[in-house]
Structures are given as structure tokens and as C-alpha cells.
Amino acid sequence: MHINIQRLWDDLSSTAQFGKVQETGLTRLTFDQSDKKIREWFTTTCRNLGGIVRTDRVGNQYARFFSLNDQQSTILVGSHLDTQPNGGRFDGILGVLAGIEVIRTFMDKQHTLKHAIEIINWTNEEGARFYPPMMGSAYACGHLDLNTVLQSKDKDGYLLRNVSEGFRSDSDVLTTIKPSCYLELHIEQGPVLEKEKINIGVVTSITGISWFSIRFFGKARHAGTTPLNYRNDAFIKAAKFTIEFQKYLIENSDNIIGTIGKIENIPNTPNTVPEETILYIDVRSANEEYLNNVASVIEKIIRLKLRVNDFEVKKISSISPTNFSSLLISTIDKSIQEIGLTGRHIVSGAGHDALQLAKQIPTGMIFVPCEDGISHNVNENILKEYAENGANSLLKTILNLDETIDEYYN
Ligand SMILES: [Zn+2]
Known part of the structure; x- marks a missing residue:
């Protein structure tokens, strides 16, 4: 089973209109007009695929597929749709959009999973408008209290509480479901994979x-x-x-x-x-x-x-450093081998939402190369084949986890 790269690439291109700067860049700061537009796009797209879309108290978006019963154990797949000012089109976005493309592929092939899947857009990962970064995932994992999030002010004095109205709810999603593991696909944001001509980085830890x-x-x-x-x-x-x-x-x-x-x-x-x-x-x-x-x-x-x-x-x-689950590392290793891609273990020098999740549940990250290692910049770029390899690795890893993840809990 393979994802449809043209469909994923079209999503990456069309959503890059929300907050477009300088032809190839994006400025999409948490709860600005562009962020609100892509949040609406996320909701509509996932609903059209049959997903149940919910938000929590800080505006994290969750789209649930396959089992609408919250007691069914759930594979979480996520990243973020916000960017740095004059940032790139792939940092974070690739992970969320590839998750949606994987769901579409399962739907096309009428492949049903044993587990539910939640595709997640975490609020304010970049920390570019509101402090701290990784805000949404830190809150959802219980590492940050609600008041700190809602009272956070941007440089013009706007409170997150006020600018996020209509994009939050009065309940938490992560605490009402049964997450079994978390997977995040992301660009490397450094030069190693491209220089070594390796398809996939299997992240072992975050420094x-x-x-x-x-x-x-x-x-x-x-x-x-x-x-x-x-x-x-x-x-x-x-x-x-x-x-x-x-x-x-x-x-x-x-x-x-x-x-x-x-x-x-x-x-x-x-x-x-x-x-x-x-x-x-x-x-x-x-x-x-x-x-x-x-x-x-x-x-x-x-x-x-x-x-x-x-x-x-x-x-x-x-x-402190964050070490990822050996179970997820070996499952990603096996998955990329099965689909014929090259991989290497890699340490992430940048923080990601996965860092927050790793403290709670088995967590893994899949890196794809990016051109010249450039990120947080309008010149951030990836080749179509990088996105394709990454999304296919995500798909295969989900299929393998769907078979094996319950053993971890038994
Ligand atoms: Zn990111």
C-alpha cells in the first residue's frame, strides 16, 4: 500500500496559501487569520473523510478515524500547522498533512485498522507568537497548566484566551481517549540525511x-x-x-x-x-x-x-534529553526496510511535540531530509520524493504498530 504523492503535494501547495510570504515562505502564527484558516481546512478535510474532529481547552485539534469509541486504544499521529515568522512550508505541516494522506490511502483501499487513529494539530508548537513553545502538547500531556496557556500574551498584548475564542472547547480530548503510542513525521531541519543520501532518519532521542x-x-x-x-x-x-x-x-x-x-x-x-x-x-x-x-x-x-x-x-x-521508545525505533527501522528505503538513527537537536508525548507513551519520530538543512526560513524546501518516502514510512509504521502495539501493554 502506498500513499498518493500528488494528492499530498497538492495539499502542501494549496494550504501554503494560508499565510504565504515571499513566494515560498509562510508566516502562520498561532491563532492569527492564516492559522484560523488552516484550522478550518483541517476540520473540513478530516470531516469529509469521515473523521470526528474535536478541539480541547487550548485548541489542539484531533481528528479521530476508524473507531469512534473512545475506549478503543488509539494510535496518535501529529505535528503542528503553525510556523515561525517568515518560516517554511514543511516544518510541522508535512507531519499533519501526511497523516491525513495516510488516512485517505487507507480509505481508498478500504483498509480498516484495529486501532483508532487520531491525527493531531498541536497548538503553538513554534512558540513564535505565544510563550512557551510546544504549548499545546505540553498542556495535553499535563506538563503545563491551563492558566499559563490562556494567560499567555503576544508582543502586542493580546491574550491567547481572547484570540482563540471559537477554536477551543470546554473538555480535554487526550484524557478521555486511550492513547497507545505517538508518531510524528518531520523534516530533519539539518543537513545530515541529505549529505549522506539517506531516505529516512529514525530519531532515537532529542538532545x-x-x-x-x-x-x-x-x-x-x-x-x-x-x-x-x-x-x-x-x-x-x-x-x-x-x-x-x-x-x-x-x-x-x-x-x-x-x-x-x-x-x-x-x-x-x-x-x-x-x-x-x-x-x-x-x-x-x-x-x-x-x-x-x-x-x-x-x-x-x-x-x-x-x-x-x-x-x-x-x-x-x-x-534533559528525551529518549524515544525502543519499541517504536525498532518498528520504524523494520518498516522502512520493508518498503525498501535506506535509514539511519539520528539525534534531533531541535525540540518537537514528540518530546512531550515521550514522557507519557511510547513515542517515535521519522525524519526526512530537507534541502541544505535549511529551516525556519522562507527557503526551507524538500523534494517531492522526500515527502513521499516520509509518508510511506509513516503508513507502514502505522500498519506494523496496528499489529504489535497491544503486545506492549499485555
Ligand atoms: Zn516543527
Whole structure:
């Protein structure tokens, strides 16, 4: 059984009119006019296929197929239809629209599943209009309270509660059904699959993220009158650290990735030796030990390689890694093999709704390549065959899970 790629591609093209910017991009922010249009499209399309469409208290949309009995155990398939400002046409959208195409394919072939399926559009995954990101899935999974969601304000002061009227309900859907597992198809948003010419990425985990700040101290002096050997230059220490930290990252690149993406230099004028330099570091790893170790690695580099003792390292924030279910990983592996596609295991460096679901039920993610790894940009693009391979992998994985997922619970 195969999906109809032209039908899926037509949906991707026609719905890209809702919020279209610069020919190939989209700005579809949560509960703006374009988001409301695609929500209506989702409802109409799924109803026309015989689905029962419901919303919950935060506007997540659920379209139920095959068994209308809520006590029937249910395979969840979802992603998001909102985008970044000047974002792409595939991030999130591919996962929801491919889910609908899979349902259509089952209907065409008159194939009935043992399980119910809910196709889900999660509210505000991007967090571009309202904070926090992954809002809808976090709420549905019990990781975020209702008030935080409804009271969330956009930059113009509009409350989510007010702009979402008519697109929410007074009940929760996820708590009234029996979800057995969650599947999400998504573009990789990085360059690995395309560079390695691999059809499918089977996601094993989503990296944890830690942010640090490091303050280096020096003495402000006149840039013209103070010879180099009489200086205590904070920026030079920060620069030396950057080189040494990069060496550590290269040596450990299988396990950790890091970026020094922000720097503050004080007083930041051309004719004064810097008295203080602050580096901001983003480190990501699927291995919690590596993340826990970063602060001491930073301190060792500064004390032993730079021979500097006057500094301050602070952890600003941290999110633990999420590991996906081995059952789902092996089922996706098997499914792509059965349909003759190549695959590799891959770690996601970006957050997804699947991260929230993985804390509750067996969860898996299927990645397809995207051109040059570009995402969150109007130039985000995929080939038709990437979408086709992804949707067929989703279909085959659902068929396999329909046979095996109950064993997990018995
Ligand atoms: Zn996304």
C-alpha cells in the first residue's frame, strides 16, 4: 500500500496559501487569520473523510478515524500547522498533512485498522507568537497548566484566551481517549540525511540543552598608552577559551555539540582594553552525563589551559534529553526496510511535540531530509520524493504498530 504523492503535494501547495510570504515562505502564527484558516481546512478535510474532529481547552485539534469509541486504544499521529515568522512550508505541516494522506490511502483501499487513529494539530508548537513553545502538547500531556496557556500574551498584548475564542472547547480530548503510542513525521531541519543520501532518519532521542554564561575579568586601560605586557585583557582570555572549547567539542563531537553565539564585551569601545567579557554558550547532548559535565570541563579549560583563576561560570538553564521508545525505533527501522528505503538513527537537536508525548507513551519520530538543512526560513524546501518516502514510512509504521502495539501493554 502506498500513499498518493500528488494528492499530498497538492495539499502542501494549496494550504501554503494560508499565510504565504515571499513566494515560498509562510508566516502562520498561532491563532492569527492564516492559522484560523488552516484550522478550518483541517476540520473540513478530516470531516469529509469521515473523521470526528474535536478541539480541547487550548485548541489542539484531533481528528479521530476508524473507531469512534473512545475506549478503543488509539494510535496518535501529529505535528503542528503553525510556523515561525517568515518560516517554511514543511516544518510541522508535512507531519499533519501526511497523516491525513495516510488516512485517505487507507480509505481508498478500504483498509480498516484495529486501532483508532487520531491525527493531531498541536497548538503553538513554534512558540513564535505565544510563550512557551510546544504549548499545546505540553498542556495535553499535563506538563503545563491551563492558566499559563490562556494567560499567555503576544508582543502586542493580546491574550491567547481572547484570540482563540471559537477554536477551543470546554473538555480535554487526550484524557478521555486511550492513547497507545505517538508518531510524528518531520523534516530533519539539518543537513545530515541529505549529505549522506539517506531516505529516512529514525530519531532515537532529542538532545538535552544547557545554557551557560562565562565571565572573564580584566582591567580597563587606555588602548594607546598601555603596552601589551602590562595589560589584563578580558577579551583575549575569552578568545583563548573559545579556541580550547572548540577543540574539546571536536574531540567529543559524537556526543556533544556546542555554540558560543552571544558575547558581551565591556565597555565595548575601540580604544579601551576590555575589563569584562561574557560568553554565552549553548550545549546540546543526548547523553545527560555529558551535559552534567560541561561546567567542570569549562572550569578545567580555564584553569589548566588558560591558567586563569578569576572567572565565573553560571548555568542559565537546562532541559534533559528525551529518549524515544525502543519499541517504536525498532518498528520504524523494520518498516522502512520493508518498503525498501535506506535509514539511519539520528539525534534531533531541535525540540518537537514528540518530546512531550515521550514522557507519557511510547513515542517515535521519522525524519526526512530537507534541502541544505535549511529551516525556519522562507527557503526551507524538500523534494517531492522526500515527502513521499516520509509518508510511506509513516503508513507502514502505522500498519506494523496496528499489529504489535497491544503486545506492549499485555
Ligand atoms: Zn516543527
